[in-house]
Amino acid sequence: MRLQSTINVNGMLEAEEYFEQLCTALKKAACLPLLCGYVVGRDTEKAEALMLKLGGLGLIVNPNSYNEMMNLYMSTSEFGNVPLVVQQMKKNKIPLTGLSYNLWMNANAKLSWFGLVEMVYKEMLNDKNVKVGWSTLSTLDGIYTKAGLVEKGSFALRIADKTVKAVAGRIPYTNYMQILLCLAKLGDIVEAERIFMEWECNCFRYDIRVSSVLLGAYMRNGMTEKAEALHLHTLEKGGQPNYKTWEILMEGRLKSNMDKAVEVMKKGFSVLQDCRWRPLDDTVIAFADYFEKHRNIEDANWYIRVIHLFGFASLTLYKLLLRMGLSAQRSASDILKMMEEDKVEIVEDTYALVQAFKV
Incomplete structure (x- = not known):
């Protein structure tokens, strides 16, 4: 779309001028890229003004714009505004999506409204238009774990595990890493290995972040030989180690082979200038x-x-x-x-x- 290209090449100011010149029908298609530009720039004032304008023109007819606003409020720590966006969606009879519910739960968690987190989850369960998947359950686990509610977090993960196994074979490529994280938390190494091999068979590009999840699970469970073998395997597959790879290997080898740990530490330190990671x-x-x-x-x-x-x-x-x-x-x-x-x-x-x- 031309407006997105204008944002990428010439910036938001020219994009705004271009948007204003469009007729109402074309604005409907162009409003989301403009709003996304404000969200990326964390420009709350302009994003809110655009939403008001679009609402007045009757152009907001799907959840995407509202989800973008919730993303904006989460990134600017204005968590109390997220439930207000949900209220507006309901008032305008805009259906909530899985992302809407996840953002709503996370906002309540940030405000320590854990009772409301459960209320939102129950509402999601009763919403026939939304399917509760592993991503929501993983979100719940993260919320409960951070709040010290370990049993509730584990319960959510167990349900997520069953969900993962039920949909195995139909998992979108981008979801594999989160599924592996879920299985690693549960300690289900065998299933994690199966999912990882499935990802390897289907991946178009070898993303080291996916293999690092299994690498970390091996090291945490004392499976050093498997971790070392996986590391060599990823190198043979063309994987490019990042700071997380070196961190996992470094901390794992500290317990078993200091000479190898020093070797990995030197490689890890070589990427320090390109990222914000710092060793413990x-x-x-x-x-x-x-x-x-x-x-x-x-x-x-x-x-x-x-x-x-x-x-x-x-x-x-x-x-x-x-x-x-x-x-x-x-x-x-x-x-x-x-x-x-x-x-x-x-x-x-x-x-x-x-x-x-x-x-």
Whole structure:
């Protein structure tokens, strides 16, 4: 559509001007791309104004625009406005979709209205036009788990598991990852493996995010050999490891093979500059402890410099490097310079280490 192309090439201002020039009949087709543009830009004021205008012209005849507004309110943390959108849909006799119900439940959960979450779910069950699928049940599990209602979350997952098995063989490509996440949470590794193999047979592009779900399930369940075999298999299939792949392998190997964990850590750190991922604090310290234990000051120096470069060095790490430097009779000047740049305060026991270099 021309309006979408205008947004992509020339921006929202020209798209707005183009939209205003359209006749009412053409505006009906063009309104959703314009609204989506406002949602992407989180421009609540313009999105609301457009909805009012479209309503006045009688152009909102399906749920898509309302779902976009709910998405906007969720992304801008205006959770209280989501139920108001649902009210408007009901008033205008616009049918709710599965997405509408999921957004409504999530908004209530964000407001800690867990009683209303269940009310929405029951309403969805009674809606003959909507089928409760695994995505809704997975949404419920996430809501209940975050609220500490583990039993309710597990119950939702068990129902989701039955739903997954009932529709196996008819699963859309884009749903495989969520289904695998659901099965992994339930600990149903055998079924997860079957679904994964089915995905492999049907996929057009090898998405590493899908295989990473099974990789993580293997590692969490202590199935290291299977995890390693799967990793090699994905590489042979042309999968491109991302930060999540390295994180899973790194944390899994920490428990069994530190040499291999160090190898993976270096690969994982190579993608740090391209994403916001940062390893867990415990993982960072575990590698540093390993270098100290094996008196590997060269790797320790490299390690702290990388961590310093990406801005998540800590006093604990610097103390460890100071101890190693002192033991190897190295200069502390570079370490102290990095500490100063990171604004790390030198406390009493660290000060004693620094003074020891001067003796």
